[in-house]
Amino acid sequence: MPFSPLFLKLRVSDPQMLLLQQQRLVISSSRTILMASKHLLKPTPSTLPLKLNLSSPGIISAFPLKPNSRILPISLKTFALPYTSHSNVPGPVYSENPEDTSNSSARLNVLKKKLEVIGFDTQMLKTGQYSHLTCPTCKGGDSMEKSLSLFITLDGDHAVWMCHRGKCGSRGNIRAFVNDSSSYGRLNQITKIKPKREITEESLGLKPLCSELVAYFGERMISEKTLARNSVMQKSYGDQFIIAFTYRRNGVLVSCKYRDVNKNFWQEKDTEKIFYGVDDIKEASDIIIVEGEIDKLSMEEAGFYNCVSVPDGAPPSVSTKVFESAEKDIKYQYLWNCKEYLEKASRIILATDGDAPGLALAEELARRLGRERCWRVKWPKKNEVEHFKDANEVLMYLGPDVLKEVIENAEIYPIQGLFNFSHYFNEIDGYYHHTLGFELGVSTGWRGLNGLYNVVPGELTVVTGVPNSGKSEWIDALLCNINRSVGWSFALCSMENKVREHARKLLEKHIKKPFFKAGYGESIERMTVEEFELGKKWLSETFYLIRCEKDSLPNIKWVLDLAKSAVLRHGVRGLVIDPYNELDHQRPPGQTETEYVSQMLTMIKRFAQHHSCHVWFVAHPRQLHQWNGGPPNMYDISGSAHFINKCDNGIVIHRNRNPEAGPVDQVQVCVRKVRNKVVGTIGDAFLSYDRISGVYTDIDETSGE
Numbered sequence: 001m002p003f004s005p006l007f008l009k010l011r012v013s014d015p016q017m018l019l020l021q022q023q024r025l026v027i028s029s030s031r032t033i034l035m036a037s038k039h040l041l042k043p044t045p046s047t048l049p050l051k052l053n054l055s056s057p058g059i060i061s062a063f064p065l066k067p068n069s070r071i072l073p074i075s076l077k078t079f080a081l082p083y084t085s086h087s088n089v090p091g092p093v094y095s096e097n098p099e100d101t102s103n104s105s106a107r108l109n110v111l112k113k114k115l116e117v118i119g120f121d122t123q124m125l126k127t128g129q130y131s132h133l134t135c136p137t138c139k140g141g142d143s144m145e146k147s148l149s150l151f152i153t154l155d156g157d158h159a160v161w162m163c164h165r166g167k168c169g170s171r172g173n174i175r176a177f178v179n180d181s182s183s184y185g186r187l188n189q190i191t192k193i194k195p196k197r198e199i200t201e202e203s204l205g206l207k208p209l210c211s212e213l214v215a216y217f218g219e220r221m222i223s224e225k226t227l228a229r230n231s232v233m234q235k236s237y238g239d240q241f242i243i244a245f246t247y248r249r250n251g252v253l254v255s256c257k258y259r260d261v262n263k264n265f266w267q268e269k270d271t272e273k274i275f276y277g278v279d280d281i282k283e284a285s286d287i288i289i290v291e292g293e294i295d296k297l298s299m300e301e302a303g304f305y306n307c308v309s310v311p312d313g314a315p316p317s318v319s320t321k322v323f324e325s326a327e328k329d330i331k332y333q334y335l336w337n338c339k340e341y342l343e344k345a346s347r348i349i350l351a352t353d354g355d356a357p358g359l360a361l362a363e364e365l366a367r368r369l370g371r372e373r374c375w376r377v378k379w380p381k382k383n384e385v386e387h388f389k390d391a392n393e394v395l396m397y398l399g400p401d402v403l404k405e406v407i408e409n410a411e412i413y414p415i416q417g418l419f420n421f422s423h424y425f426n427e428i429d430g431y432y433h434h435t436l437g438f439e440l441g442v443s444t445g446w447r448g449l450n451g452l453y454n455v456v457p458g459e460l461t462v463v464t465g466v467p468n469s470g471k472s473e474w475i476d477a478l479l480c481n482i483n484r485s486v487g488w489s490f491a492l493c494s495m496e497n498k499v500r501e502h503a504r505k506l507l508e509k510h511i512k513k514p515f516f517k518a519g520y521g522e523s524i525e526r527m528t529v530e531e532f533e534l535g536k537k538w539l540s541e542t543f544y545l546i547r548c549e550k551d552s553l554p555n556i557k558w559v560l561d562l563a564k565s566a567v568l569r570h571g572v573r574g575l576v577i578d579p580y581n582e583l584d585h586q587r588p589p590g591q592t593e594t595e596y597v598s599q600m601l602t603m604i605k606r607f608a609q610h611h612s613c614h615v616w617f618v619a620h621p622r623q624l625h626q627w628n629g630g631p632p633n634m635y636d637i638s639g640s641a642h643f644i645n646k647c648d649n650g651i652v653i654h655r656n657r658n659p660e661a662g663p664v665d666q667v668q669v670c671v672r673k674v675r676n677k678v679v680g681t682i683g684d685a686f687l688s689y690d691r692i693s694g695v696y697t698d699i700d701e702t703s704g705e
């Protein structure tokens with residue numbers, strides 16, 4: 001015989017109150033007044049005792065009193081669930097003046113019209129009672145059953161409905177009069193939520209653990225005390241007993257997960273997903289999250305009660321999906337359902353398994369919880385190649401003290417782009433022990449510069465000087481010296497040089513003989529054909545040319561891309577860009593030259609650092625008015641002060657052109673900036689330039705700083 005819940009003392013004028021009363025008092029067929037348990041009493045507008053469709057699978061009474069009762073009032077517990085209200089669905093234009101609204105039949109009329117818009121058949125609807133209707137969402141499925149219960153308040157102002165078909169679960173509510181300014185809600189916007197079952201130990205048939213299962217846990221180092229504290233139970237399943245991990249919130253059974261002898265897991269269906277042991281982290285500021293219930297129990301054996309386990313294990317890999325909202329984050333609903341527990345935590349230790357899914361789970365959790373408050377554990381080594389994979393393994397094989405240590409030594413969860421020095425200890429060790437190479441820089445080959453400037457991979461040297469001062473010549477000579485001493489090879493982007501002339505200059509420096517028998521070579525013997533042939537081989541092995549064969553000028557990105565190829569393909573350790581003004585410097589509209597130069601130098605420095613390649617960048621000074629013949633200043637470089645600000649080393653090449661002021665072959669190498677004190681300091685060195693071979697040699701005369 002079908003039963004209907006009856007409501008006592010309903011006040012028609014106050015729908016909220018009505019709803020509240022509806023939640024609290026339900027009279028069953030046996031006229032027993034059932035009081036809903038406290039946590040089910042949250043006065044939410046959608047919480048109504050709804051008559052259940054008994055054919056609907058998986059919906060069981062929230063009340064442990066009468067498992068077989070056919071009256072099964074349920075709490076929808078909507079405070080934890082998304083809920084679509086249709087109270088804003090406007091009606092077609094009906095009379096909505098206050099006088100009319102005091103009239104319940106007018107109100108009911110408006111309400112019915114709104115319900116019709118949604119798709120309800122309203123002919124038989126009456127206030128103050130339930131109606132069984134065909135659900136406009138699922139149409140009652142194949143059997144076309146009238147699976148939807150709809151209730152209209154006595155004043156005709158408010159309708160609440162829910163479809164009891166397990167596959168549908170649509171529900172919603174609507175009011176006759178509200179601020180109806182929005183457009184019509186569409187039916188498919190009705191949130192489909194499966195109602196959660198209310199379960200008890202009795203209804204699930206859970207029993208205390210038998211001695212065999214206690215012994216099984218004993219083998220896994222889980223004590224009876226821990227099992228009891230966590231209410232681990234058992235259930236008979238066919239002819240076997242299976243372990244039942246009871247999921248509780250505030251001590252109340254919310255869900256249950258089973259494990260059989262074959263390590264198969266399954267969870268009571270249509271129950272809420274929450275963390276296992278969530279009550280243990282209620283007030284905790286430090287939380288441990290593990291991947292399985294036995295790991296949670298293991299943590300207790302090591303003295304950590306502030307631990308929860310995820311209910312569903314680990315995903316195979318990190319999802320590539322963009323996280324949209326908690327509602328759509330179905331796989332991690334347990335996390336959102338326990339949000340208020342997690343919000344208080346300042347430190348969350350992710351002690352998931354050490355395998356790929358475990359790491360993926362840690363990443364998924366960290367994404368949602370905020371990496372900045374996450375830590376992760378390093379499971380100890382099992383042997384040369386393997387690590388222990390989880391808390392229970394460590395507990396079983398190494399004991400509770402080691403497990404405790406593992407947790408205490410958890411390391412901060414990495415955040416992309418945020419490091420501490422420990423992440424770089426290998427590199428720092430290498431720097432200290434001189435195993436990186438060239439830590440103190442490579443000598444330029446000139447004694448006078450040894451204390452001032454040495455060449456370190458990964459740095460940027462800006463070289464300037466008035467036109468014809470010998471900047472290019474000096475850099476070529478420097479490259480030859482470095483190649484001779486340490487064998488480095490170089491990428492050259494020397495736009496001003498013809499290739500053959502550049503080859504001549506380099507060969508002259510390398511062979512120390514003139515390329516031609518011509519006036520500039522005076523009486524010195526020209527390099528022989530054999531020397532020339534060997535020189536060509538040396539050229540090919542030492543230098544890689546970056547040249548733009550088209551008429552257009554290359555831009556810096558193009559140059560750096562090719563330099564990167566030269567590093568990767570030929571292992572070059574240095575790049576010369578000579579000069580700055582021969583590059584294409586088109587800037588986006590609105591960008592100043594200063595901004596552009598800053599950006600360009602950042603790119604160059606990044607290239608240098610990433611590829612451990614030293615970059616020499618030649619830049620001319622702006623036109624100097626009233627030039628006194630002295631070396632220009634690094635701040636005189638045309639374009640921007642960033643050249644001196646951003647470089648690691650700043651060098652001005654200067655030569656005397658006044659015979660009365662001193663020898664004209666004398667070259668002044670002014671080291672104006674050295675960022676790295678290990679490799680030099682500011683000061684001047686004086687070299688002598690041999691015009692025939694282009695070779696620079698030390699003059700034993702240096703000026704002070």
Ligand SMILES: Nc1ncnc2c1ncn2[C@@H]1O[C@H](COP(=O)(O)OP(=O)(O)OP(=O)(O)O)[C@@H](O)[C@H]1O
Binds near residue numbers: 466468470
């Ligand atoms: N100390 C010096 N004495 C005499 N001639 C020199 C000296 N240094 C360089 N030269 C000559 O000056 C000319 C220009 O040299 P280089 O191309 O190296 O100068 P630069 O500063 O790079 O010039 P630009 O600013 O035009 O690029 C070359 O012919 C070179 O032989």
